[in-house]
Amino acid sequence: MVEVLVTRQDAPVHPTKSKARPERKLHRGHFAFMRALAQGLDERASWDRYLRLEGEHADLKTVRRTIAWIRDAFAAAARREHKPGTARLILLDPDRFAAAPALPTLAEFALARGLEDFSEAEQIEAYEAAYSSGSVGGRGGQGRARPSRRARVIDHQLQALRWLEDLVVQDPRPGDRVAAWLNPSLAARLERAGLPTLCELVKRINGIGARWWVQVPGVGERKAARILEWLRANESVLKIKVGDHAGVPRAQLTPTxxxxxxxxxxxxxxxxxxxxxxxxxxxxxxxxxxxxxxxxxxxxxxxxxxxxxxxxxxxxxxxxxxxxxxxxxxxxxxxxxxxxxxxxxxxxxxxxxxxxxxxxxxxxxxxxxxxxxxxxxxxxxxxxxxxxxxxxxxxxxxxxxxxxxxxxxxxxxxxxxxxxxxVTLPPQPQRPPGSSRTLTFPQWDHIDSLLHVETEPGRRLRRGMRWLYATGLRLSEITSVKCEDLEPVDYETAGGGVATGWVLSVIGKGGRRRQVPVPAELVDELENELARHGFERQVGVPGNQAIHVMARFDAGLEKPPPWSASGLYQAIKAFLAQAAAGLEGVDAQQLRKASTHWLRHTRGRHALQGREGQAPVPIQVVHSNLGHASVGTTSMYLTTEARRADEGDAGVGASSGVRRKRTSPGEGGAGS
Structure with missing residues (x-):
């Protein structure tokens, strides 16, 4: 059993900065655990059964602190009921008292004393005379010694715990603060994440699902599982239910x-x-x-x-x-x-x-x-x-x-x-498409250089960013296309040879279908990802045709589900915000505001503008690739570019790359 140092009774076990912090409440698990300890049951098994929410049993500091708090809370409750003797009794450690020695059976006593040929009545009379322990009944019965002081302490403690449990145990209520029921450090993390009450906590879990804990710093998957287990164990008294979907990964949930x-x-x-x-x-x-x-x-x-x-x-x-x-x-x-x-x-x-x-x-x-x-x-x-x-x-x-x-x-x-x-309409905003929602070449190069994380989510993000930029597809289009929509095509190179490229068949606005060219290296990356996750490498084989280009291969399913439009949007927004962290000025502002649709505008502008080693693409081709209803819409990218050039900002960061944050002398050193 873990040795417990009992603190001074009037000292708080968990001091907090805020005096308004609610007092922790005792639940039935606290009493069940302490009864198990008093009876000498396995401490680890009892902890995992009754107090798993407090943390891991391997964390001895947490175990000692929790046991000390429980004993102090028990004693304080007894004192409030004017039972100082019970308060002291609960704090006693039964191990301080020796157990009574085990007595021999009547048959063992008779054999040891040479009384095996005497009558049972004579054996009992001699046994009682030897031990003064009261009568021994029954043929071959076990002697019963007077209980030891340790046994009496344990018995009295169990009686006191039963009395105290009936007196102080409460059931959790939806409006209770999490600090009243959860480990103080865990409760503090939930409160900082905007989850002050049990009701708010259940709402968040039901609203987000199995990975709700990702938005709570300091609460990982194991702590989240313990919280979920406790909430479900108390559903009947809380009167609020954690949905079945909260225990299943989002990708494994059916639409039903x-x-x-x-x-x-x-x-x-x-x-x-x-x-x-x-x-x-x-x-x-x-x-x-x-x-x-x-x-x-x-x-x-x-x-x-x-x-x-x-x-x-x-x-x-x-x-x-x-x-x-x-x-x-x-x-x-x-x-x-x-x-x-x-x-x-x-x-x-x-x-x-x-x-x-x-x-x-x-x-x-x-x-x-x-x-x-x-x-x-x-x-x-x-x-x-x-x-x-x-x-x-x-x-x-x-x-x-x-x-x-x-x-x-x-x-x-x-x-x-x-x-x-x-009803009067607000005035039409006078802003050509993409006038302030495009990225410069240096800004895109900076973004592309950061797409190097070699995990499945990292490679998927890279695939999404590069396909959006290379094709100019809308968010709804990129998340709906599949491998079967890719088709190899042969074309004549500038040197007169023949090469193989790829086109993607896309259904856009108004149900109009168009063919969009896709760089061969992007298809190669997709095929590598297919092979990495156990599929045939070629995108065109029958087994791969139903797999989405934006598939989530980490879902662990036979048929990987597509990345949702909202999921892709949020991932790209978060990545662009991180990419902006190392920049300053206009570059940082642009990246913080940028979204998936900016990549579409950027593709249109960059294709028409061209850059070193890449000739400008004819406007009719860009119009077809982007799926604009009118070539006049596409031509606005040219108007926008001319206007930006006149204003002198067409190449923000173009001469020396994007502008990075300056470092202090202590950060960069000479020449940085």
């Missing part, structure tokens, strides 16, 4: 499992989970057209929106698979539907011009409970329809899309008017 995380409700949930309440579903909408003349099969406003979204489906996509345009349109209709029911208390088909104006003001200043980070996916309870107030450009786009929605509904005979037609 994810869909079950958030139930359907009339609340701030995504469009597909939103339940229209009776009376506000639009069946009796104020501005509904006569149902007999309606051209769509829609019994309510939710189904009318679904019909509108379906009308935007491209011919090559499967039913239920939304294009980027459909997702963008759904987002705007979703916000309006939620606001109409939850805030305005009106059916969508009952909205008037005044309501449309109020919604415009709402988007410019939404309440905090409507807002959340973009990276929370639609299956998550932490998903919210907005990130914050819309910029003028985003607000203008939203209102234009909603005008389109009602124009469609009017055309199909569902409603009689368009409330958004009378």
């Amino acid at each position: 499992a994810l869909a079950a995380v958030v139930p359907e409700a009339t609340a701030l949930v995504p469009y597909e989970k939103f339940v229209l309440p009776s009376g506000l579903d639009g069946q009796e909408g104020r501005y509904r057209a006569p149902p007999a003349k309606c051209l769509i099969v829609a019994a309510n406003d939710h189904e009318a929106i679904a019909a509108w979204l379906a009308s935007k489906r491209s011919g090559d996509r499967e039913i239920g698979e939304l294009s980027s345009t459909q997702r963008s349109y759904r987002k705007e209709a979703e916000r309006l539907l939620l606001w109409s029911i939850l805030e305005r208390r009106k059916a969508l088909s009952s909205l008037a011009v005044e309501d449309a104006s109020a919604f415009r003001a709402f988007l410019a200043d939404p309440p905090p409970n409507w807002c959340g980070p973009r990276h929370h996916q639609r299956w998550s309870p932490m998903w919210r329809p907005l990130e914050g107030p819309l910029t003028p450009a985003a607000l203008r786009q939203s209102l234009i899309i909603l005008r389109s929605l009602f124009t469609f509904l009017i055309g199909q005979g569902y409603v009689v008017g368009n409330p958004f037609a009378a």
Whole structure:
């Protein structure tokens, strides 16, 4: 048993800086562990069974500190009940008292004393005379000595622990602070991560899933597993449930499992989970057209929106698979539907011009409970329809899309008017595409030089960055293409020879298919990754055709899942922020603001501009590769470049590379 030094009774075991810090509470595991110690059960097994949340048993400092705190807490509770004797009893170490020697059986005693031929009554009489221990009953029975002081101390301690447990043990409640139930150092880390209560902790776990702990510095996978185990053991008293998805890696969860995380409700949930309440579903909408003349099969406003979204489906996509345009349109209709029911208390088909104006003001200043980070996916309870107030450009786009929605509904005979037609749009921003959202050649070279981490996530990030830059694909396009979309082509070189290259078949906006050239070295890298993870090296073999170019090979599945658009976006944003850390001035500012779409703009500008060793690409080719609807859109990159040259900033860092942070004399030395 671990030796315990009992501290002075009026001294706090865990001093904290804040006097407002809640007192740690005793739970049944503390009592079960101390009963096990008192009875001499295996300490390590008892720790792992009852107090695993406190840390590893191998950490003797934690074990000693925890046992000392538990004993002090027990004694303090007894003193509060005016039981000073019980307080002292709990602090006694039974090992200080010797155990009584074991007595022989009656048969052993008789044999040792030469009494085996005497009657049993005579043997018992001699036994009692020898040991003065009371009667010994039963043929061949075991002698029972008077219990030792150690045994009496243990018995009294167990009785005291049972009494104290019934008196002080509490069940955890959702609003309790984590510091009341968890190890102080662990609780402090959770609090610093914005998780002060058990309720907030469970919400975070359910909202993010199995890797929730990544966002909590100092809490690794093992500590997170212990927390999850404790929360699940207390689900019945907490009345809040940790979802089954929280114990399974995200890549291994099926769409059905994810869909079950958030139930359907009339609340701030995504469009597909939103339940229209009776009376506000639009069946009796104020501005509904006569149902007999309606051209769509829609019994309510939710189904009318679904019909509108379906009308935007491209011919090559499967039913239920939304294009980027459909997702963008759904987002705007979703916000309006939620606001109409939850805030305005009106059916969508009952909205008037005044309501449309109020919604415009709402988007410019939404309440905090409507807002959340973009990276929370639609299956998550932490998903919210907005990130914050819309910029003028985003607000203008939203209102234009909603005008389109009602124009469609009017055309199909569902409603009689368009409330958004009378709402003033914010002015059109006068900014050509990519005017301030492109990178210079030195900036890109700096980024490319940092893409060298040789792990699966590092190689996948490198693949995503280089493919986006080399092809100019949109985020939704790069995450949807597969090996089967790659095709080798032969072309004539400048010297008259024949070489093999690659083209990628992409379905872009409006369902338009285009062929985009891909550098051979990028395909080579992809084939190396396939071979590294046990697949055939050639991208074109039948077994590889369904594998996404942006596959997550670290998922450990037979068919690697694709990297999600949000996952790729967040990874690139985080990487660019790190890349900016070593720079200063405009270069650092550009990289901190940059995103996946900047790489598309950068590709267009760099292709048209050309650089040493690379001739400019004809504008018609760039227009085709980027999938612009009009060559005029592509030509704006030329206008942008000319304007930047006139302003003198066309080559930020071009003469001497990107501008790195200056070092102090002590950091760099002479000549640095």
